[in-house]
Amino acid sequence: MMSNNDDASGPLRPVRSFVRREGRITRAQEQALAELWPIYGIASDVELIDLTQLFGRKAPAIMELGFGNGETLVQLAAAEPNCNFLGVEVYRPGVGRLLRRVRELGLLNVRVFCDDAVDVLTNRIATESLTKLLIFFPDPWPKKRHQKRRLIQPGFARLASERLIVGGTLHVATDWEDYAMHILGVLSHVVGLRNMGGENGFIQRPSYRPVTKFECRGQALGHRVWDLLFERVG
Numbered sequence: 593m594m595s596n597n598d599d600a601s602g603p604l605r606p607v608r609s610f611v612r613r614e615g616r617i618t619r620a621q622e623q624a625l626a627e628l629w630p631i632y633g634i635a636s637d638v639e640l641i642d643l644t645q646l647f648g649r650k651a652p653a654i655m656e657l658g659f660g661n662g663e664t665l666v667q668l669a670a671a672e673p674n675c676n677f678l679g680v681e682v683y684r685p686g687v688g689r690l691l692r693r694v695r696e697l698g699l700l701n702v703r704v705f706c707d708d709a710v711d712v713l714t715n716r717i718a719t720e721s722l723t724k725l726l727i728f729f730p731d732p733w734p735k736k737r738h739q740k741r742r743l744i745q746p747g748f749a750r751l752a753s754e755r756l757i758v759g760g761t762l763h764v765a766t767d768w769e770d771y772a773m774h775i776l777g778v779l780s781h782v783v784g785l786r787n788m789g790g791e792n793g794f795i796q797r798p799s800y801r802p803v804t805k806f807e808c809r810g811q812a813l814g815h816r817v818w819d820l821l822f823e824r825v826g
Contacts, residue, residue: 621688628691634705634716641716646703647676652723655680657709657743658730660806662690667802668726669694669702675723680705680712709743713751722755725762729806732768744775749782756824761788764820765801767810772818785822795819 634641644650655678659665662679669677679702681687687706694702705712733741744764752762762785766772776793779785789795797803797819807817 617685617688620692621685624688624691624695625684628695629687629704632691632694632702632704633687634703636707639716640718643676643718643721647701649676651676651701653678653721654724654726655717655722656726656728657713658682658727659686659690660729660804661686662693664726664728664802664804665690665702666693666697666699668800669699670697671800673701675701677702678705679703680707680709682706682708710748710751713755717755719754720757723757723760725752725756725760727762727764728801728804729766730764730771732766732771734768734770739774742771742774744778746778746781749778749785753782753785753824758824758826760824762822762824763798763801765797765807765817767807767815767817769816769818772820775820779820779822782822784824784826786825788821788823793820795821 634646643653652675654668654672654675656665656668657680659679659681660683662681665677665679669675679690681690681704684706687704690702690704705716727743730743731741733739756762762779764775764779766775772794776787780787780793787793797817798821801819811817
């Protein structure tokens with residue numbers, strides 16, 4: 593899904609938090625990519641994005657990183673037509689499925705990147721331009737030797753904070769307790785971010801976050817879900 597940085601002080605390093613396993617792409621997904629990408633897709637060679645020009649209007653901008661099959665993103669976009677939604681996903685089958693759903697629902701407020709999320713945030717999204725940044729169930733990389741691949745590291749957290757407007761929010765959800773504690777520690781040390789959780793630092797799942805099939809499967813296995821919400825205050 594994304595690349596990251598585990599250096600608390602240095603620039604972002606190209607440590608990828610995903611492995612390119614395209615999986616099977618269906619004929620319908622290929623067709624959606626061919627027909628709908630020119631309408632909703634954002635080309636890789638486009639540099640800094642003018643969001644007002646991209647959507648043809650000025651509206652709050654909400655970005656989901658690593659949207660998977662896109663179901664959460666389309667539900668959010670359908671529920672909030674007065675907001676502009678940006679989705680980032682590296683896997684083409686997921687992008688194809690999202691594009692199909694966007695067409696089926698007649699959504700006009702969605703645009704899509706099929707790129708690495710850190711590259712997108714670094715090079716193509718202006719500072720102080722996003723109202724919300726959503727990261728739901730990023731790859732936990734549970735094995736200790738792989739944890740440097742985890743997306744949410746100090747360098748990434750600072751980058752994410754810089755892309756939010758003052759008053760904007762970063763919302764992360766995971767069903768891995770170890771990763772939840774790691775994320776809490778990382779975000780709590782970013783100057784300018786304020787934890788909006790309770791005494792333990794976490795929030796109850798807000799009503800706007802849909803419960804995904806992936807999440808339901810995890811809950812059936814006894815996995816608890818941790819939601820973290822941080823606000824940019826300066």
